[in-house]
Each structure stands twice: as C-alpha cells, then as structure tokens.
Amino acid sequence: MRKAFEIAKNVPLLPITILAAIPLLLLWDYRPWGGSVPFLGILPVNPSLGQWVVIALVAYTVVTTVIGMVDDLRHGIVGVDVLAVIAILSTVAVQEYWASWAVVLMISSGEAIEEYAQSKAESNLTALMAAAPVTAHVSTLPGVGVSAGAGTGAKPARNIGTRHDGFRPVAPVVPGGETCAITDRDAQACETAVADALKTDARRRGGERAESKSTGSETPARDAHFRTVPVDEVALGDVVIVLPGETVPVDGELLSGSATLDLSNINGEPVPREIFAGARVMSGAVNGSTTLTMRATQVAGDSQYQRIMSLVASAQESRPAVVKTADRLAVPFTVLALVIAGVAWAMAGDPTRFAQVLVLATPCPLLIAAPVAYVAGTGRLAKAGVLIKTQDVLETLGRVGHVFFDKTGTLTVKQPQVVRVEMLPGVDTRLNQDHVLMMAGVVENYSVHILAKGIAKAGLEALARLDQRFADGQRSCPERDFPGHGREHPVVNNIVEDAGKGVSGEVNGHRVRVGRLAFANESQDGFQPVTHDDQSARPNVAVGSISGDAAGVDMSANSTAVTSADMPSDVSAEAGRVARSELHEMPSASIRARFGALAPDEMATYVSVDGQLVARIVLRDVPRANASRALAQLRELGVGALTMLTGDKAASARIIADEVGIDDVQAELFPEDKVNAVRKATAMTEPGSRHTVTMMVGDGVNDAPVLAAADIGMAITDGTSTAASESAQVVIMNDDIASVPRAIAIARRTRRVMLQAVLLGLGLALVGMIAAAFNLIPVVLGAFLQEAIDVVSILWALTVLIDRD
Incomplete structure (x- = not known):
C-alpha cells in the first residue's frame, strides 16, 4: 500500500485519470447546454459534460507530454512520445472518448509501471545506498582522539611488532584519560581494566539517569561519553563508538577486543565475520550485538563504502550502447507505425482505423524494458559482490572470449x-x-x-x-x-x-x-x-x-x-x-x-x-579451493581461451596451471610483458571476424597496467581499495574467484533477457497493429491491449533479478 501511495505521488496523472472515469460514466449523455455546437469550428460535435472532462484530461496530458519531449531533446534524447500524442488526438477527433481515456490511462500507468520497474531493478543498488552511514558517535572521553597524540591520526605507544594482518595491537583507553600500553604479558589484564571501567561508568550513568528522572531533569548528552556528529566531521584519529546494529561510518582500526561484522553490503558475504583488536574495520559493515570501539584511519570521503557508492553512482548514470541503440530504433518504429496507420485509413476510408492502429503502437519495450533489464543486471551483480563502473561494461562482459589470469593471489590464495x-x-x-x-x-x-x-x-x-x-x-x-x-x-x-x-x-x-x-x-x-x-x-x-x-x-x-x-x-x-x-x-x-x-x-x-x-x-602457493571449478564453469560458458600470466618461474607456474586446469602459461613476465601479451591476443583476431573481447583478472599492484590494457579489467579484492581495483572496470568485493564466471553468466543473461523483452513487446505490438488495420481490434480494446503489451515486456525484463544460481 505504501508503494502504491508513493507511485501515485510521483505520477499524479494516474489517480486523476482513474477518478475521471466516474464523471465520464455518470455524465456520458448529460448536456445542459442543449444542441450541437461545432468543435473548433470544424467538426459538428456536441460532447457531453463527461466527455468534456476527458477532453480536458487529454489537453493536460498532451501539454505535459510535449513539454517532456522538449526537455528530452534538450538533453540529447530523441523522444518518441509523439506516437502517444498523435494517438490520443486522433481518438478525440473520431469521438472515441473511452479510447481517449484509455490512452491517457495507458500513458499515466506506463509512467507508473516505469517508476515501479526502475525502483525494482535498482532495489539492490538502492539497498546499498540506503545503508550508507550518515552519522557517527565520536568518543568524548578525556585523552581520547586526535588530541591524545601529537598531530592528526596520532596513536598510543606500542611496544611490540606488527601482526601478519598489517596492524599492531593498540592501547585501549580507560574512562578518565588513562591508557594501557599493551604488551603480550599484560594485554588481558589491561582489557579487563578497560571493561571494568566502562561497566563502572555504565552503572554511574544508570544511577544518574534514574536520579534525573526522579527530579524531572534529563541527563546531559555528554554523560554518554560520545557525541553524535555527521559522518563527514569524523577526523583521522578520532575514537568512534559503533552501537549494536549500526553501520560502521568510516574505515578504522578495531580497539575493542573483538567484534562480529556483517559485510554483506560490502562484498555480498552472507556469513558475519568475527574480527579482533587491531584488525581493519571497513565502513559499510553492520555491527553485531555488542558495542565496538575503533579509531578512524580514513575520513568518510576516502572510506571503503564511499568508494562503493561512487562506483554505484557511476554505473547508474551510464547508459550501455545497446540501450542507446534501442533508443535510436524507436524512431524508425514510430515511422513504421504511422505508415501502417495511414495505409489503413486510406484503404478503409475511415479515420477511425488510423486511431485503431496508433493506440496499439508502443515503443515502451525499447524505451523502458531495455534500460530496466540492464539496471536490474547491475543490481544482480552488486548483490553478488561484483561492482561495475559503467553499464557498458555489463554489455561487453557478456561477450568475453579470452580470459587472462594472474597467478599469485588470483588463482592461488594470497599468501603461501x-x-x-x-x-x-x-x-x-x-x-x-x-x-x-x-x-x-x-x-x-x-x-x-x-x-x-x-x-x-x-x-x-x-x-x-x-x-x-x-x-x-x-x-x-x-x-x-x-x-x-x-x-x-x-x-x-x-x-x-x-x-x-x-x-x-x-x-x-x-x-x-x-x-x-x-x-x-x-x-x-x-x-x-x-x-x-x-x-x-x-x-x-x-x-x-x-x-x-x-x-x-x-x-x-x-x-x-x-x-x-x-x-x-x-x-x-x-x-x-x-x-x-x-x-x-x-x-x-x-x-x-x-x-x-x-x-x-x-x-x-x-x-x-x-x-x-x-x-x-x-x-x-596453493590454488584457491574453487579455482579449478571456476575455470571449468568459464569453459561451460563458452570461454575457450584461458591464459595464465605470471612473473613467477616457469616450473612453479606450470605446477599451479596443471592443478587448476590451464594449458596456456606465460611465465617470468614483467608488467610490460603482460600488457604486450594481452594486446597480442587482441591483434590476432582474424580480419572480418568479430573482435574477441579480452578480460584480465588480477589482484596486485603490478597487475594495474595489464588490467587497463585489456578490454575488461577485473580486480579481485577483499573489499579494500588497491591499485588493481582503481584500474579495473569490474571489482569483485568478496575475494572469490567463483565470481568471475558468475559475473559473465549474469551479464549474458541480462543481455538475453533484454533482447527477449524487446522482441516480445515489439512483436506483439506489430501483430496488434496489423490486426487493427483490418478492423479486428476495436479502438478501446486496442488501448488496453497496448497497456498489456507494455506490462508483459517490462515484467519480462525484470526477470533478470531472479537468481538462477
């Protein structure tokens, strides 16, 4: 119900048109002014009061549609709503007022369907954006944050080495400004002291709140030991409190002992991950059932989730080439519809035939179904932990014929x-x-x-x-x-x-x-x-x-x-x-x-x-557990050429290649050698044949040049930003090589469903126009059939969202 009200608010013409049916029905023959009056001095017609309601509705629809067409032309989009305008005027001209009402209903409901389809197609992307953190809780305990050290981002003293994950244990801060320098010997005692201090503070605050309630006063916000600020105001080195169920606002380093984070918004990982003190905490992760404390290591604009939002926004704003082609095809379709309508009128000698044909002429499968399918495909990829930078990539991804893989960290696990x-x-x-x-x-x-x-x-x-x-x-x-x-x-x-x-x-x-x-x-x-x-x-x-x-x-x-x-x-x-x-x-x-x-x-x-x-x-180096299966799935998808590019020794590379099932191995390569190998594969395309789309899959800094050189660069990351992810057009956020064939499968299915939706809609419309030209479909029925054709093609496009894995 809420969705219906939202659509009615965004498309007010739809409820107005539905309500207009009431006076049209009740006042169909009511003419308080009596006899016939010429309409515009041309046609000797005498519309009833109910029919004048329809004429007013038509006039409003025509004006708003023309304004929209002019605005589209101003932005470089060729509008084909001219069909709808001509159809609605023709029905009024032949006094088919119910057909006029039906065409207006068709236009308004078409906008509503487009609104619903776009929101449905963007549901996965919208969920990502809705989860974006807006505020953050910055600790106000004495001695905590930037002021606790010399300069922005200062951290407590440490006296032991860095861990394997790139972080060192940090000193938690006890309420009151005291710090504990962690050593392995006293880490547990220090953490216990912090916990006891926090519990004491909690009991004190609880008592103060109870006292304030009894006296009718409120406890000051500062007693919560944090202040809530917009996420953009979090500075490097600030200590941030994330309450249970909240989204981590910025990238940081965990100070509290442990935390359980839901990373599904970042990389599609369905199972929450447990992390421990010193580990990296990524913005966009949802905190579990306990409060966590972290130190900000990035401001909001440079944090992981903001980079994800930038990729999503870039993909949403782009239009793939196939959708642009569909836009261009809408113009000849309009011409074809006008020709069929004109021929039908000329052969029958009845202007009603003209209206009968045009009410069935719908370019919606081209104008709505095609972009809806691609937006839905982009959302499906995002839900699977795969982000693309433009929708053009989604179209090209479905045509990949040669995939190059880096060895270390891509086909193998990231560490020996x-x-x-x-x-x-x-x-x-x-x-x-x-x-x-x-x-x-x-x-x-x-x-x-x-x-x-x-x-x-x-x-x-x-x-x-x-x-x-x-x-x-x-x-x-x-x-x-x-x-x-x-x-x-x-x-x-x-x-x-x-x-x-x-x-x-x-x-x-x-x-x-x-x-x-x-x-x-x-x-x-x-x-x-x-x-x-x-x-x-x-x-x-x-x-x-x-x-x-x-x-x-x-x-x-x-x-x-x-x-x-x-x-x-x-x-x-x-x-x-x-x-x-x-x-x-x-x-x-x-x-x-x-x-x-x-x-x-x-x-x-x-x-x-x-x-x-x-x-x-x-x-x-050990192959990823699912690397062999992922490569087999690529072959099942028809990707026949698989090549390993590595700077490792030939003997080592061959061992891994045999284990994962790659025959073509090029070893002991420098980064420029990898670039030349990809370009050579592209140049070997036979003259006259279709260009073979190449894709490079990598994860390291040295993969950045070759990722940029391939038709598609795909970076495998664990959700962190790297030189590889900056150079790539496709970023796998869940560090799963199985996402490579999954992304190609989604891209191919998106293109296939889009073509099916367009051809189905245009085919039904063409059959309907020919039937109407022979007077087999009345004008009112044709208007409703046209609406049904739009619904069928758009719903078919939305089947991209169905998970077939």
Whole structure:
C-alpha cells in the first residue's frame, strides 16, 4: 500500500485519470447546454459534460507530454512520445472518448509501471545506498582522539611488532584519560581494566539517569561519553563508538577486543565475520550485538563504502550502447507505425482505423524494458559482490572470449600456505608437528613477512587440535606437559623481528626462533628454558611424533626413535648440548641435505625451540579451493581461451596451471610483458571476424597496467581499495574467484533477457497493429491491449533479478 501511495505521488496523472472515469460514466449523455455546437469550428460535435472532462484530461496530458519531449531533446534524447500524442488526438477527433481515456490511462500507468520497474531493478543498488552511514558517535572521553597524540591520526605507544594482518595491537583507553600500553604479558589484564571501567561508568550513568528522572531533569548528552556528529566531521584519529546494529561510518582500526561484522553490503558475504583488536574495520559493515570501539584511519570521503557508492553512482548514470541503440530504433518504429496507420485509413476510408492502429503502437519495450533489464543486471551483480563502473561494461562482459589470469593471489590464495612440517632427523625433541606449528604460528602472528600469515593460520589450526585433544579427556595424555598443550591462549613475550632474517619470542617460557636457517640455528647461550618438575610422568617420545594412538597425530615419515630416555639421566642433558653444538657448527647445506630437497614451487622456514633446531616448515602457493571449478564453469560458458600470466618461474607456474586446469602459461613476465601479451591476443583476431573481447583478472599492484590494457579489467579484492581495483572496470568485493564466471553468466543473461523483452513487446505490438488495420481490434480494446503489451515486456525484463544460481 505504501508503494502504491508513493507511485501515485510521483505520477499524479494516474489517480486523476482513474477518478475521471466516474464523471465520464455518470455524465456520458448529460448536456445542459442543449444542441450541437461545432468543435473548433470544424467538426459538428456536441460532447457531453463527461466527455468534456476527458477532453480536458487529454489537453493536460498532451501539454505535459510535449513539454517532456522538449526537455528530452534538450538533453540529447530523441523522444518518441509523439506516437502517444498523435494517438490520443486522433481518438478525440473520431469521438472515441473511452479510447481517449484509455490512452491517457495507458500513458499515466506506463509512467507508473516505469517508476515501479526502475525502483525494482535498482532495489539492490538502492539497498546499498540506503545503508550508507550518515552519522557517527565520536568518543568524548578525556585523552581520547586526535588530541591524545601529537598531530592528526596520532596513536598510543606500542611496544611490540606488527601482526601478519598489517596492524599492531593498540592501547585501549580507560574512562578518565588513562591508557594501557599493551604488551603480550599484560594485554588481558589491561582489557579487563578497560571493561571494568566502562561497566563502572555504565552503572554511574544508570544511577544518574534514574536520579534525573526522579527530579524531572534529563541527563546531559555528554554523560554518554560520545557525541553524535555527521559522518563527514569524523577526523583521522578520532575514537568512534559503533552501537549494536549500526553501520560502521568510516574505515578504522578495531580497539575493542573483538567484534562480529556483517559485510554483506560490502562484498555480498552472507556469513558475519568475527574480527579482533587491531584488525581493519571497513565502513559499510553492520555491527553485531555488542558495542565496538575503533579509531578512524580514513575520513568518510576516502572510506571503503564511499568508494562503493561512487562506483554505484557511476554505473547508474551510464547508459550501455545497446540501450542507446534501442533508443535510436524507436524512431524508425514510430515511422513504421504511422505508415501502417495511414495505409489503413486510406484503404478503409475511415479515420477511425488510423486511431485503431496508433493506440496499439508502443515503443515502451525499447524505451523502458531495455534500460530496466540492464539496471536490474547491475543490481544482480552488486548483490553478488561484483561492482561495475559503467553499464557498458555489463554489455561487453557478456561477450568475453579470452580470459587472462594472474597467478599469485588470483588463482592461488594470497599468501603461501603450510603444506607440511618436517622434523629434523636424529635430533632429540619432545615436540611434534602441532607443537612446532603452534609456537611458530604464535610468533609469526607479529611478523610482516610474506610467509607469516600462512604460518600463523596453520598455527591457529594446530592450537585448535591441541586444545581439542585436551578437551576430549586426555588430560593425562603424554602431551600434557608439552609447551602450550591444553592452554587456550599461549603466553607470548619479548617478540623481536630481525628484518630479513626472522622473528623470535618466548611462548609459554620457551624461546622460539622462526626464519632463515642461519637465524633459527644461531646459538642462544645464556637462555634458560622453562623446565618441568614432573619428569617421571614423561614417556618415551619419538622425534616428530608422540607415543600412543591417543595423541591423534600422524607419524612423520622422517621421524626417528632417538629420545632422551635412551641414555642415562646424568648424561642426557650434556648429550643434548653436544647435539645442539654440532648443529650450530654444521654447514647450512648439510642441514638442508638432512631435511631433503624442496620441490620447485616450495619454500621453507626453519624453527628452533630453546636453542635447538627442531623442524622445517614447508610452504607453497596453493590454488584457491574453487579455482579449478571456476575455470571449468568459464569453459561451460563458452570461454575457450584461458591464459595464465605470471612473473613467477616457469616450473612453479606450470605446477599451479596443471592443478587448476590451464594449458596456456606465460611465465617470468614483467608488467610490460603482460600488457604486450594481452594486446597480442587482441591483434590476432582474424580480419572480418568479430573482435574477441579480452578480460584480465588480477589482484596486485603490478597487475594495474595489464588490467587497463585489456578490454575488461577485473580486480579481485577483499573489499579494500588497491591499485588493481582503481584500474579495473569490474571489482569483485568478496575475494572469490567463483565470481568471475558468475559475473559473465549474469551479464549474458541480462543481455538475453533484454533482447527477449524487446522482441516480445515489439512483436506483439506489430501483430496488434496489423490486426487493427483490418478492423479486428476495436479502438478501446486496442488501448488496453497496448497497456498489456507494455506490462508483459517490462515484467519480462525484470526477470533478470531472479537468481538462477
């Protein structure tokens, strides 16, 4: 009902026309002035009072339509509403007043249908815009925000390294202006202090509100510890409070411990994502059930959601070439309709035939159905997490015949992933692969090295396995005294990153070094590791494994059974020191030889615990889980040419290509080589044949030139703005390679549905005009049939919105 009132408000002619039917019906033959009077001195007609109502309605419609046509011409749009004007005047001229009323109803309802169709087609885009944040809650606590530091964007002091996600832990602010400098040792205590302080403030404010109610006064807004301002007034470094269910106003860095965010407005991701302190918070995300605190790292105009809005606005304002073609075709259609109407009049000698034909002539399938289909297609892409910069791209996207892929970060995951842990043969250690991964992952969590994120991820998975075994009732299992076993959060201290070498730190009191072989194997004399008093409970443990099936860990292929239990207790410690000393003095090549050779696409980092080299973590570029399926879907869509362009070595590139199913591989390329490869593919189009549309899919800074060189550049991002997304015409916001074939499928379906809607509407109109020319369709019925044809073609165009995935 609300939608109906909204349409009536925007198209007032529609309710006026409907109401005009009442006097036309009741006063059809009422002529208080008596006899016949010449109409305009030409036709001897005597319209009744009800018929004069229709004539007035026609006059108003003609005037407003002509004004609209002149305005369209002024903006370079050739109007074809001339058909409607001629049709409505012809029906009045032949005294078919009900037909005149029907034509006016057709015009007004056509505007209403167009209004509804446009709003329906833009529903996904409108939802994006409606979710745009308007205000923000900026903290007013003392010592918080820009004034808390020197200069705009100043942040509290930090004393540990950057995490793998590019952020460092930040110091939360306690009400009253006090700050806590976070270290790994006191992070939990500091966060607890902040929480307690906030709870105390909440209780105080609650008491003050109760007191103010009893005295009839209101609590000042400043007691809420934040002020609500327009989002454009948020400055860099401001601390922003986002309440449950609110939209994040600007890009920032999370200060509170954790938050759950709904990112569906940004990248179409259906499942809320949990993030933790130090992570990036993107504007446009919807906060979950708890209040979050963040520090603004971008102003509103530079934030992620504003960039999305710019892309959406750009797409809405553009008109694809096929729609422009439809506009041009409307003119010859008008001429054809006038010719058929004139011939019918001339052959029948009855001017009514002229009106009969014209009331069925409708260019709406061209003027409305075509653009509606493309706007709907743009909305479908946006809902799927794919944004286009112009609607021309949507048309071209459906004709892609050759797709080029970057390798790293596009066909593969963005960081190398851990594929195995190799324990060093012949070395006495009580650790297994999960322990090594857990401790290395905890340390690498604070590193910015390219391998750090993959190791940190594997470490979290190893920690989960250790915790699960502990939770499953194995508290008396052989691992119970191992570092970190049974602890939900390992205690980390003294993180130090040595650029280009590695990172070190203490995990539950054990010194851990991760990095290059020379760095990990470096002597650490003077460090005293944690010892355990309960030695009697420790079983014999093989290197790289633990005894007993209860541990649930697969035996490593290169594990040996040399343990401290094999030698007397009084000499085992000395023997261990000798082993470590030998390793420190052993050449790196000899140590690598003991581990074995790596495959061409593999890389390794080494791990030592308490001064003893214990393992090698092997990583490699791993194809995205759905990359092979995505490429198969492209072939199913008829995209026959798939090429990998990479700067990586040929052997490594070939391995990934074989795994995902690409035959054409061009490796060891510089950015300019990639550009030349794309241009060469375009130039190879056979003379006389249709141009093969090329598309480049990439994600990195070095992909920007080739993205611009291809007919279509498609950037895969995780919602962040990159050089690649700036250069590309299509931006995938959900970091999902499956969106590549999905986008092409939506584009092709949009074009197909548009053509179907146009041809269906024009075909029905042409059949109707020919039937009317032979007097098979009365003029009043023809007017209503024309309206039905418009509705059918427009509704068909809206089927683009139906999700067929």
